[in-house]
Amino acid sequence: MKLADMQSGIERWQGKVALVTGATSGIGRATAYKLSDIGMDVAVAGRREDRLKEIKTALEAKGRKVLTLAGDQTEADTNHRFFESIRKEWGGVDVLVNNAGKSGGQGFAEVNWSTIESCLDLNVRAAAICMQEAVKDMSGKEDAAIINISSMNAYRCVAGRSSVTYSASKHALRVLTDGLRAEFAAKRSPIKVGMISPGMVNTEWHNRALNDYEYQPLDPEDIAEIAVQMLSAPRHVQVCDVLVRSIEQVV
Numbered sequence: 001m002k003l004a005d006m007q008s009g010i011e012r013w014q015g016k017v018a019l020v021t022g023a024t025s026g027i028g029r030a031t032a033y034k035l036s037d038i039g040m041d042v043a044v045a046g047r048r049e050d051r052l053k054e055i056k057t058a059l060e061a062k063g064r065k066v067l068t069l070a071g072d073q074t075e076a077d078t079n080h081r082f083f084e085s086i087r088k089e090w091g092g093v094d095v096l097v098n099n100a101g102k103s104g105g106q107g108f109a110e111v112n113w114s115t116i117e118s119c120l121d122l123n124v125r126a127a128a129i130c131m132q133e134a135v136k137d138m139s140g141k142e143d144a145a146i147i148n149i150s151s152m153n154a155y156r157c158v159a160g161r162s163s164v165t166y167s168a169s170k171h172a173l174r175v176l177t178d179g180l181r182a183e184f185a186a187k188r189s190p191i192k193v194g195m196i197s198p199g200m201v202n203t204e205w206h207n208r209a210l211n212d213y214e215y216q217p218l219d220p221e222d223i224a225e226i227a228v229q230m231l232s233a234p235r236h237v238q239v240c241d242v243l244v245r246s247i248e249q250v251v
Contacts (some may be wrong), residue, residue, distance in 0.1 A: 009232035012143055014039030017090045019082065021073065021130065022100030024051035026203030027149055030220035031097050031227050033059070038228060040095065041065040043086050047072055065090075073100050073126040074118055083133040092137030097227060098127040098173075099149040104165025116165045123169035128176055135180075138191050143235070145192040147227050148177050152199045152243060158251050170197075174241070181240065192238055194230045198223050199245025215248035 018035045022028040024046035032044050036059045044055050044066065052068040059066045067089050071078035086093055104111065104119030131146055138144035153163075154170035174195060181193035200217040222244070230239045 009234060010038050010228065013095070013231055015041070016094035016143065017041050017043065017086065017092065018095035018097065019043045019045065019069075019086060019093045019130070019134070020097045020099060021045045021082075021126075022149075023055065024048045027198075027201060027220045027223045028097070028099040029055065030224040031099065034221070034224040034228055035095070035097075036062065036064045036066070038231075039064075041067075041090060043067040043069055043082070043090075043093070045069040045071070045073070045082055045100070074121040076121075076125065076129060079126050079129040080133065082130075083137070087137070093134050094138065094141060094144050095231065096130055096134040096146045097149065098130055098146070100126060101149070101151075101169075102166075104163045104169065106163060108164035111165065119163075119165050119169055120172075123166070124172045124176070127173055131176065131180060135191070142190055144190070145194065145231055146177075146180070147230060148173055148193075148195045149223070150174055150177075150195050150197040150241075152197050152245060154195075154197055155243070156251075177241075181238070185238075190235060192230070192233075194239045195241040196223055196226050196230075197241055197243045199249045215246055217246050217249070218244065 018040045020028050020032045023032045023044035032042050032055060036042050044052055046052055049070040052070055056066040056068050069082045069085055073079055101123045102119055104116050134146055150173050151170045153167040154174040157164055157167035177193055177195045184191050198218055202217045202219055226242050233239055
């Protein structure tokens with residue numbers, strides 16, 4: 001893609017509305033900042049209200065519009081409430097970045113069901129509800145996009161390194177993403193549906209699971225930049241899934 005084409009692709013998103021879930025840290029936070037930098041109004045969602053207020057203060061200081069949405073997305077009604085708030089404030093979303101996620105515990109045979117259920121509720125059900133709600137807002141628009149933040153674990157489960165339930169949830173998200181994209185293609189809908197599947201990323205989430213990294217992981221900003229590149233693609237180009245990991249990551 002020529003630089004001029006990419007710049008034009010970025011400009012067409014200025015003034016549009018994005019919802020980023022799991023925005024209080026890591027990939028979500030970096031993506032919210034990046035989308036704001038390209039001129040979008042951003043709704044940031046997460047459980048930690050103090051973190052959301054920090055993001056709002058920082059982005060509003062740069063002249064951008066920000067809406068904070070606090071709540072636990074494992075509760076189905078929370079996801080509907082988020083969209084109701086955005087519609088009331090801005091009329092709906094143009095871009096959805098489904099980033100909120102959680103692990104399903106180590107192993108599978110002995111992990112308690114509440115841990116499994118919570119993982120599936122957030123990684124699959126909440127993401128699916130947000131996708132359905134976003135589609136309602138995006139219908140009839142020339143520029144609209146859903147970007148699901150998945151994981152390389154959507155493609156494999158490495159014993160001793162990844163949670164079976166987490167891998168299963170991300171595989172389910174991958175199928176939902178592929179299925180929705182196919183539905184839109186069949187209808188000749190311009191709504192883009194993409195997924196980013198990172199390897200190890202230097203986030204609070206990964207830092208809680210690991211005491212130390214064996215190699216230099218990706219930065220959250222790396223993933224945020226890929227999201228912007230997906231939006232920057234020409235209208236006729238569909239970026240389906242980007243698998244990305246540190247050059248030093250073996251598996």
